[in-house]
Amino acid sequence: MPDLVESKPLSGFQDLLPQDALAFEGAVERLKQVFRRYGYAPIDAPCIYRFETLTGGRAGIDKELFEWHKKEGRDKTEQGDHIALRFDLTVPLARYVAANAASLTFPFKRYDVGKVWRGERPAKGRYREFYQCDFDVVGTVAPSSDLEVALVMADAVTACGVDKFRVRLNDRQILNGLLASLGLLERSSDILRVVDKLDKIGPEAVTEELTRPAEGDKPGLGISPVAATSVLSFTRLSSELAGDALLAELARRFESNPVAKAGVERLRFVVKGAQDLRGADRFAVDLSIARGLGYYTGTVYETVLLDAPEFGSVCSGGRYDDLASYYTKQWLPGVGASVGLSRLLTALAKISSDSSKKAAPCPVLVAVAPEVDPIEGTRTADLLRKAGIGAEVYHAQAIKDQPSTAAKLGKQLKYGDARGHRLVVIVAPDELSRRAVVVKDMASQKQDEVPLSGLVDAAMRHVSS
Amino acid sequence: MPDLVESKPLSGFQDLLPQDALAFEGAVERLKQVFRRYGYAPIDAPCIYRFETLTGGRAGIDKELFEWHKKEGRDKTEQGDHIALRFDLTVPLARYVAANAASLTFPFKRYDVGKVWRGERPAKGRYREFYQCDFDVVGTVAPSSDLEVALVMADAVTACGVDKFRVRLNDRQILNGLLASLGLLERSSDILRVVDKLDKIGPEAVTEELTRPAEGDKPGLGISPVAATSVLSFTRLSSELAGDALLAELARRFESNPVAKAGVERLRFVVKGAQDLRGADRFAVDLSIARGLGYYTGTVYETVLLDAPEFGSVCSGGRYDDLASYYTKQWLPGVGASVGLSRLLTALAKISSDSSKKAAPCPVLVAVAPEVDPIEGTRTADLLRKAGIGAEVYHAQAIKDQPSTAAKLGKQLKYGDARGHRLVVIVAPDELSRRAVVVKDMASQKQDEVPLSGLVDAAMRHVSS
Numbered sequence: 001m002p003d004l005v006e007s008k009p010l011s012g013f014q015d016l017l018p019q020d021a022l023a024f025e026g027a028v029e030r031l032k033q034v035f036r037r038y039g040y041a042p043i044d045a046p047c048i049y050r051f052e053t054l055t056g057g058r059a060g061i062d063k064e065l066f067e068w069h070k071k072e073g074r075d076k077t078e079q080g081d082h083i084a085l086r087f088d089l090t091v092p093l094a095r096y097v098a099a100n101a102a103s104l105t106f107p108f109k110r111y112d113v114g115k116v117w118r119g120e121r122p123a124k125g126r127y128r129e130f131y132q133c134d135f136d137v138v139g140t141v142a143p144s145s146d147l148e149v150a151l152v153m154a155d156a157v158t159a160c161g162v163d164k165f166r167v168r169l170n171d172r173q174i175l176n177g178l179l180a181s182l183g184l185l186e187r188s189s190d191i192l193r194v195v196d197k198l199d200k201i202g203p204e205a206v207t208e209e210l211t212r213p214a215e216g217d218k219p220g221l222g223i224s225p226v227a228a229t230s231v232l233s234f235t236r237l238s239s240e241l242a243g244d245a246l247l248a249e250l251a252r253r254f255e256s257n258p259v260a261k262a263g264v265e266r267l268r269f270v271v272k273g274a275q276d277l278r279g280a281d282r283f284a285v286d287l288s289i290a291r292g293l294g295y296y297t298g299t300v301y302e303t304v305l306l307d308a309p310e311f312g313s314v315c316s317g318g319r320y321d322d323l324a325s326y327y328t329k330q331w332l333p334g335v336g337a338s339v340g341l342s343r344l345l346t347a348l349a350k351i352s353s354d355s356s357k358k359a360a361p362c363p364v365l366v367a368v369a370p371e372v373d374p375i376e377g378t379r380t381a382d383l384l385r386k387a388g389i390g391a392e393v394y395h396a397q398a399i400k401d402q403p404s405t406a407a408k409l410g411k412q413l414k415y416g417d418a419r420g421h422r423l424v425v426i427v428a429p430d431e432l433s434r435r436a437v438v439v440k441d442m443a444s445q446k447q448d449e450v451p452l453s454g455l456v457d458a459a460m461r462h463v464s465s
Numbered sequence: 466m467p468d469l470v471e472s473k474p475l476s477g478f479q480d481l482l483p484q485d486a487l488a489f490e491g492a493v494e495r496l497k498q499v500f501r502r503y504g505y506a507p508i509d510a511p512c513i514y515r516f517e518t519l520t521g522g523r524a525g526i527d528k529e530l531f532e533w534h535k536k537e538g539r540d541k542t543e544q545g546d547h548i549a550l551r552f553d554l555t556v557p558l559a560r561y562v563a564a565n566a567a568s569l570t571f572p573f574k575r576y577d578v579g580k581v582w583r584g585e586r587p588a589k590g591r592y593r594e595f596y597q598c599d600f601d602v603v604g605t606v607a608p609s610s611d612l613e614v615a616l617v618m619a620d621a622v623t624a625c626g627v628d629k630f631r632v633r634l635n636d637r638q639i640l641n642g643l644l645a646s647l648g649l650l651e652r653s654s655d656i657l658r659v660v661d662k663l664d665k666i667g668p669e670a671v672t673e674e675l676t677r678p679a680e681g682d683k684p685g686l687g688i689s690p691v692a693a694t695s696v697l698s699f700t701r702l703s704s705e706l707a708g709d710a711l712l713a714e715l716a717r718r719f720e721s722n723p724v725a726k727a728g729v730e731r732l733r734f735v736v737k738g739a740q741d742l743r744g745a746d747r748f749a750v751d752l753s754i755a756r757g758l759g760y761y762t763g764t765v766y767e768t769v770l771l772d773a774p775e776f777g778s779v780c781s782g783g784r785y786d787d788l789a790s791y792y793t794k795q796w797l798p799g800v801g802a803s804v805g806l807s808r809l810l811t812a813l814a815k816i817s818s819d820s821s822k823k824a825a826p827c828p829v830l831v832a833v834a835p836e837v838d839p840i841e842g843t844r845t846a847d848l849l850r851k852a853g854i855g856a857e858v859y860h861a862q863a864i865k866d867q868p869s870t871a872a873k874l875g876k877q878l879k880y881g882d883a884r885g886h887r888l889v890v891i892v893a894p895d896e897l898s899r900r901a902v903v904v905k906d907m908a909s910q911k912q913d914e915v916p917l918s919g920l921v922d923a924a925m926r927h928v929s930s
Contacts, residue, residue: 005521007564007792009511010546015561017568018506018575025507029494036826037850039857039884041483042490046474046594047512047580048531056470066513068533070584081475096480099472103482105883107860110483115512119535129511140860142870144839148858151847273840277847327472331865361501374609375738382616382742385502392504393613395572395605400796405607418570419504 012122013129019359019420024345028113030159031133031339035111038152040135043110045096047117051082054091056326064118066128085117089134089338097138098327106139107334113341136336138323143269146299146319149335150274153303153315154282156339161348164306165314167274168286171267171299172318174250175290177260178234182227190221192290195235199288199312203232235288246285247271263298270299297321301337311347314340362390363463365416369428370406376427380437380455384425387456389463391425417442423462425455477587478594484824484885489810493578495624496598496804500576503617505600508575510561512582516547519556521791529583531593550582554599554803562603563792571604572799578806601801603788608734611764611784614800615739618768618780619747621804626813629771630779632739633751636732636764637783639715640755642725643699647692655686657755660700664753664777668697700753711750712736728763735764762786766802776812780804827855828928830881834893835871841892845902845920849890852921854928856890882907888927890920 009015016024032042051067067084086092089112097108113133122128135152137145150167157165175192179185194209210228212220241249247268254260267285274283291300298319305314317337324332364384368377377393384391394415396407409426416424426438431449439458440447450458474480481489497507516532532549551557554577562573578598587593600617602610615632622630640657644650659674675693677685706714712733719725732750739748756765763784770779782802789797829849833842842858849856859880861872874891881889891903896914904923905912915923 004563004793005791006515006518007560007789009564010513010515010548013511013513015511015565016509017565018508021507021509024509025497032490037855039825039827039830039855041826042486043483044481044486044489046478046480048475048478048582048594050471050475053471066535070531083475095472099474100480100482105880106862109857117513129513137860139862140870141863141868142839142860144833144843144858144870145860147840147843148860151843269840273843276840277844324472326470328469331863333863360504361506362504365504368609374607375612375734375741378609378612378616378738379742390502390504392574393609395602395607395610395613397571397604398606398796398798403606405605405609415570 010128012120012127014127018361022359022361024341027160027341027345028133031156031341032111032113034152034155034159035135037155038109038148040109040111040152043093043096043112045092045112047086047115048083049086049092049095051084053095054084054086056091064120066117066119087118088116089114089132093134093136093138094324094332095327097332098324098330101328101330107145108138109136110138111135131341133339133341134336136323136334138332138334138336140335141333143266145335146266147270147273149299149317149337150270150283150301151278153301153317153337153339154274154278157303157315157344160339160344162305162314162344162351165282166304166306167283167315168289168302168304169267169271169283169299170285170287170289171263172290172296173263173298174254174260174267174287177254177257177263178231180259181257182230184223184227187221187223189294191223191231193292193294194221195231195288196290196292198235207232238285238287242284266299291316291318293318295320299335305344305347305351307351308347311343311350314344314347316340360392360416360419360421362392363422364389364391364425364459365412365419365421365423366391366393366425366427367409367412367416368394368406369409369426370404371429372427372432374406376432380425380427380452383452383455384459387460389456389459391459392421413440423459425459475593477585477592479592483826487824487826489806492625492806492810493598496621496806497576497578499617499620499624500600502620503574503613505574505576505617508558508561508577510557510577512551512580513548514551514557514560516549518560519549519551521556529585531582531584552583553581554579554597558599558601558603559789559797560792562797563789563795566793566795572610573603574601575603576600596806598804598806599801601788601799603797603799603801605800606798608731610800611731612735612738614764614782614802615735615748615766616743618766618782618802618804619739619743622768622780622809625804625809627770627779627809627816630747631769631771632748632780633754633767633769634732634736634748634764635750635752635754636728637755637761638728638763639719639725639732639752642719642722642728643696645724646722647695649688649692652686652688654759656688656696658757658759659686660696660753661755661757663700663755672697703750703752707749731764756781756783758783760785764800770809770812770816772816773812776808776815778805779809779812825857825881825884825886827857828887829854829856829890829924830877830884830886830888831856831858831890831892832874832877832881833859833871834874834891835869836894837892837897839871841897845890845892845917848917848920849924852925854921854924856924857886878905888924890924 064087065084069082070080072078072080115129116132117129153167176188179188198206207228210221210223211225213222214220250264271283289300289302296318300318302313303315319335321333323334366377366381381391381393394412396405424440431437436449436451438447439450529552530549534547535545537543537545581597582594618632641653644653663671672693675686675688676690678687679685715729736748754765754767761783765783767778768780784800786798788799831842831846846856846858859877861870889905896902901914901916903912904915
């Protein structure tokens, strides 16, 4: 017999156990329902592309890719395309919109949930293969689309079972207006990337990085201390003023700055609309939110869990100026966000007081006594399934050189307990001769004889309680 | 401005348009519901593995793989692991069960829907990246699990919207019993692979391939013409006899052959149980079904659409003797099947008389007259969403250098028509001043004024009709 082959996943890759995969899949299905309810449609696009298609001529991106030259031909000596796995869902969206523009309706609203790959060195909590869950409206600058994204974010987080959260909003046009007034507009992208670290590294470290000159590996922007102080004190404004007072102050400050003023107007529309429709405490202007990504140009969003703020933002996004300029000349401004599904579910598991992770994919297990014809087990489970109640039949575990295909009831009940079934229906000879079964509630461990004609009702009562 | 980057997918890869992705996703969600109803749980496992993990020392498999040496290190000169993308969901299942055996409950029931990759030369209808959809019960030889797979197959095909189909069943133990009686048992795998081509190439070509000796590239098994005739006449038995008469004849023939006899017994249990629970015309013994794959050892299944038999089997599977012997010493016999989702949906599109492919992800579009505050559109849509009716708001399409964020109603109605919304709710100033909106049915093109207080009821009536 040859040696066994290694079965563990590679470093940076992971297996989800069935109970975790079930919870993950449930969350994904609920999120997709939310997206569809707002008119977003799914797309399906490849995971593999030409290297050039993914990098679009941009420097720096290639360092994270899983990329290789596909060998072709019977003897695999032909050098084929230089290809790579997608590293996010945004570049593939841009490519998809450009490639299929003639068949799409604009504004184009899509969602996409799928795996992406990054060749980075694995670290705790950082994987080389992981899910992203994105939704975007492409081809519009209407503020109603910015508001919609805020509402979808709130509904998405709610659909995952979170009640206490806050969506923090800002608008890069406001920040850029401020930077313009300081003569720093052309350095906006660098400055906002540093400001984005406020939550993580604090105001002193941010000031330090803004003001010191870059030196070797150490980053620094070398802007004047006066300008850095102005930027930081501006980001603090939203912790000193709130609601209408804050919006009025912003309007006053940027009265004569048309770009920032338009940003204030949009922010007002989005925040007040979202508060009106989903609750005032769920949305707040936060002028310190910048988002690290350079391509955001308008509204930016972050979502924190009030009971687990240490997990950072579980759903983030923003408005961008032009999605697909690498691939098409069509002007495609848009707005969208990403649900950080893995982070959100990890945070939820921490918040949740319910530590039981057992959850069978269906509520009922049908156990069949060894003396009974196994068809009776299948028939009983089928009665429940036809009534819409998930029910599985116990199949005897195979044991080498023991050909029996029946199992003792004790073993079957143990399986039901391990799997987390809420109800076990026992098909045994005595009861069956009276056209009845035993119904056992696994939580209370109480059991009753129930006629087969009343089984659906009895199961329904237990399962819906 | 730099040249535009190519946005088309690579040869052998495809984009699904939103309406096709929506139909595909709907089918997948319905299939998952069926699987869960029978107690199958999802798993989630990597797409990338060590080359050796995927090939398990088997010859021949590597020719289809997307495989490469991952380059590591800052300068990417470090030769990392030899890795490959999964080419099916069966090998990853075997590996998963072996790697996680201590945390799983046996028998282990899982489903998995995901992409797989094969490096073959693309051809019409053959992709290098495509979905598989598998379900399996691992760790049991109980015939109730073979019956369950037949029922899940029928329910899965039904859930995809097919009414007229037939699951054809056979048992390799019966075929092996026959081959044993001809002294050909040790050539079973080769012979059954040829017999599996009966449907495709016909009995003459199969006889030819069974009897001629292999010569160069031309395959041939060189078995005696008498034996070949016996095999072929046996596979025809199920077109001459059916139901109980066929099962009785099989029992008679194999009375003194314990292996084949056990196969006949299991086949009887599965076919009669499935016919009893899902209808006699939906299941039939077909002794010519062999399935090409060498690892099947018991029940084998195929499913044909009675209105589109030319598509071949849309759901196939079988019982295997030991799933994971490459990875673990634990004995893991099981049974499972694969839904050929792409093929099934293509066949369905052909059968369906409904040629309209338009289907918005939600039934209602809310159109907002340019003069109205856009918040009124969002508010109206939200009223419907809160009542569980999917409703999207029209966002004005962005046109370069035209800053307006409102659109004419005619353009919005055109969007609703293109997208396939069933209902357009128009928010216009006159009606709004009376706290009313206009509701337009897109099929009949009829429209009525409806008070906002009655909108949910009115929409519900249209949408459910």
